[in-house]
Amino acid sequence: MFSLFIFVSSAEPVVDFCVADFNYPVGPAGYPCKNSAKVTADDFVYSGLSAAGNMSNVFKLGLSSAIDLTFPALNGLGIGMIRADIGVGGVVPLHSHRVSEIIYVVDGTVTAGFMGSDNKAYYKTVKKGDVMVVPPSLYHFSVNVGNTPATLIASWNSANPGIHTVTTSIAANNLPTDVIQKTTLLDATQIEKLKKMFGGK
Template sequence: MDSLKIILSFTLLVSLSSATSVVDFCVADFRFPVTPAGYSCKNPANLTVDDFVFSSLSVPGNMSNIFNLGVVPAFDVTFPALNGLGLSMVRLDLGVGGVVPIHSHRASELILVIEGTIIAGFIGSDNTPYYKTLNKGDIMIFPASLLHFQVNNGNSPALAFVSLNSASPGFQTTTFALASNDLPTDVIQKITLLDTTQVRKLKTVFGGTN
């Protein structure tokens, strides 16, 4: 009986200790640099419910770009309450013919079509393409790190929301990676088999040099 009392007392002490040290969230404090584990936390005493609400996804993104694409991200850098929670969301507005260019990131992605029709797909590591025309209400998953894309193939603007299993998923677009920097044209030509004229055209469009 004494042993049972000791065990119950120890369990209670552990429970009380854990309860006083539980951290439910870590709203990012941008006064300190980001680390591989995320941002430092704001003092919970200074937080309000508004710190946990993000309203920008109600507004279409700016589509005045070469891809006719508007992107509104709810990542940790725009919605600090996501810090450390392992999820995020993005609003995609695609004009007629609009494109989310082929890209990759370190998180898996789930797309939900709200309006319009979108061809969406990804390319497996064995170079097998998986793509389909998605309609309103359809969802599709893109596994982490694989190249994927979306194209509005309808006659009206399209709207989709994507969720990702990271608060900071990263985003690397193949075209930008090649043509928006000073990677030499002759190197790009060799590694892509694009001709020099095409490479220089891409560099002109995306601000690259050399």
């Protein structure tokens, strides 16, 4: 009788996490890792979603995000969250991300939905405790249809999902008004008004 012991070694160290080190530029795989000897439990706790966001804007929308830029421990983990506080009559404007999103209604009543690539709209009025999922890359929105402010928590399968908002894409750029008018069929006066609101040139 004999025993066989096999030891496998690897030159690659085991990496449990990669807290972002903002002293170096971001690359395609995220930020470089902070020296693990300097990582503490505090790096894995974030309080940025604890308070309502500032809703004093045209959308009556306050956003607080937990992404790699605000919560460095998310770097490389493929997860992220956002808190959306929506005033009465406020909206999360039509926008898209490159990843899936799941939305939980913490408080209030909102009509939320998305448009499929065939332009079919999928929307429903949801209330406290409801959950809705949005497939990746599809334009989606939320409108507070209740009589009180609403709070949503959304999560993505990305530490930085990116965002492409229709209104600001049209109005916060340096495209000539006539080009925007031709490509969107919007009235030139409305385009100029939006450009003033969102800083376009």
